Amino acid sequence: MAVFVTVLVVSNIASSAKIVDLGFNIFGIRMAFDGGTLLFPLSYIFGDILTEVYGYKNSRRVIWAGFACLALSAVVFAAVKIMPGKLNGRNMPATRPIWPF
Numbered sequence: 001m002a003v004f005v006t007v008l009v010v011s012n013i014a015s016s017a018k019i020v021d022l023g024f025n026i027f028g029i030r031m032a033f034d035g036g037t038l039l040f041p042l043s044y045i046f047g048d049i050l051t052e053v054y055g056y057k058n059s060r061r062v063i064w065a066g067f068a069c070l071a072l073s074a075v076v077f078a079a080v081k082i083m084p085g086k087l088n089g090r091n092m093p094a095t096r097p098i099w100p101f
Helices: 002-017 036-054 056-082
Strands: 019-026 029-034
Touching (some): 002 056, 036 056
Antiparallel strands (some): 019 029
């Protein structure tokens, strides 16, 4: 359960934190994507494994726990964004693209 929830939360944070550019093209398409693109498919794999091994009831409980943790992380990030920062902080504008609310 912990690995599934961790992958969900980290992939959502990584998707807004960094753009990965591999530096090459495939059929004219630049191989650049957000960081969460590599991690998020793992959550589907973990979900399938949980369902096959532990059954539908337990996997549903884990998926709802993951959703609750994602909602909690969104609330925490919103609260951090609203809180006053260091006066005349030079890095505060850098957080606007990451936390646009």
